[in-house]
Amino acid sequence: MASSVSCLLSAADGGDRAAAESLFCLLYGELHRLAQRELARHAAHVTLSATTLLHQAYLDIAERDGASFPDRARFMGYAARVMRGLIIDYARNRQAQKRGGQFEITTLAGAESAVDDRQLVQVSEALDELAKAEPLLAEIVDLKFFCGFTFAEIAALRAISERTAQRQWEKARIYLHRTIRSDLEA
Numbered sequence: 001m002a003s004s005v006s007c008l009l010s011a012a013d014g015g016d017r018a019a020a021e022s023l024f025c026l027l028y029g030e031l032h033r034l035a036q037r038e039l040a041r042h043a044a045h046v047t048l049s050a051t052t053l054l055h056q057a058y059l060d061i062a063e064r065d066g067a068s069f070p071d072r073a074r075f076m077g078y079a080a081r082v083m084r085g086l087i088i089d090y091a092r093n094r095q096a097q098k099r100g101g102q103f104e105i106t107t108l109a110g111a112e113s114a115v116d117d118r119q120l121v122q123v124s125e126a127l128d129e130l131a132k133a134e135p136l137l138a139e140i141v142d143l144k145f146f147c148g149f150t151f152a153e154i155a156a157l158r159a160i161s162e163r164t165a166q167r168q169w170e171k172a173r174i175y176l177h178r179t180i181r182s183d184l185e186a
Helices: 002-013 017-041 050-063 072-095 098-103 108-133 135-146 151-158 162-185
Strands: none
Touching (some): 108 135
16 A cells, blocks of 8 residues: 555656545545544534545645645645644634624533634644744644644654654644743733
8 A cells, every 4th residue: 555655646746636536535544534533632612524624625735736745744744734724724713703703602611612712723823833943843743733643653654763753742842832821921
């Protein structure tokens, strides 16, 4: 399967739409599982289905020109960023003030949801800053936090040791914590 994924990645990278569709079909189960894991973590305030999230991510990926996927790790990382972006956009839309959005009738559980949406947006903005400074660390966060990969899976995707993946995760967490904390204090 690894060699067929590599072949499809290189063909899709060359602009072959059929190869891109075949790649999506081949990795559909794994991508769907990632979408389910991510949505399960945000079940209290995200009402998207895993299938909807995955298909929307596919449409987004298919529309982008110039996206390069030389290997499976970069493809999965890119898919993770697209899914993260869609979830963040969903959270931002929930916070939108248009059409009387600020006057939503909620329960206590709904109030917690608004806080979680705000925190999710803050994490996304801090992650965007991290991506500018340290793109590899941002990719680790995408894979761990938003896709739910284990350190072993991240290490295999990135061709690094599991311990290196853990160290990079810790470095990224410290950066994000400091960034979010300084935003809250400002």
